[in-house]
Amino acid sequence: MDRRTYRRLDQCAADSLWSEHGSAHGQLPRTGRRQQAIRDVLCRLPPEPYSQLRQQAGRFQWYVPDEHVLGQVYPLPATYDPSTNGTPAPHARLLYLSPTLEHHDAPVVVTIVAHELAHIILDHDLYDLDGRQSAHQESEVRAAMRMWGFQVDADRADMILFCQVLQAAGLAHPRTGVT
Numbered sequence: 001m002d003r004r005t006y007r008r009l010d011q012c013a014a015d016s017l018w019s020e021h022g023s024a025h026g027q028l029p030r031t032g033r034r035q036q037a038i039r040d041v042l043c044r045l046p047p048e049p050y051s052q053l054r055q056q057a058g059r060f061q062w063y064v065p066d067e068h069v070l071g072q073v074y075p076l077p078a079t080y081d082p083s084t085n086g087t088p089a090p091h092a093r094l095l096y097l098s099p100t101l102e103h104h105d106a107p108v109v110v111t112i113v114a115h116e117l118a119h120i121i122l123d124h125d126l127y128d129l130d131g132r133q134s135a136h137q138e139s140e141v142r143a144a145m146r147m148w149g150f151q152v153d154a155d156r157a158d159m160i161l162f163c164q165v166l167q168a169a170g171l172a173h174p175r176t177g178v179t
């Protein structure tokens, strides 16, 4: 099990990857499972993927709305393609984390955050994908998460979600679920 932390959150804030206030528009309360999972993943990413993520800092935006936000016109800041001297990128990348994650157990939330950040770190194509390319990218994400020390979280998340499916189907007593 690798739960080593490599840096503090203020380092991530200094690197423009996150701020204590959540996103620039303050959608997210200071406490919450998504906030905690984002801290956890950013602080546990090994140095190499973290450095790749730093290079992507201006090229994606978090979108982590509070569950009380029922509708919103979100002023998405432009993202830039560094290879074209500051020209706006052809499309913006938004990393959305659903408010329903606040009702999930920590390993599930950490797994989702690490998975989506992996797409950013691996600089995946997210536009006009065909099924084969998409499946290939998903398998790259799973391999990266194993390498970066998030497999334990992913395994626990699978178990939790599987138990929830069984419970919903009335096939398991809630107390038998993994917590």
Ligand SMILES: [Zn+2]
Binding pocket: 115, 119, 138, 141
């Ligand atoms: Zn994915």
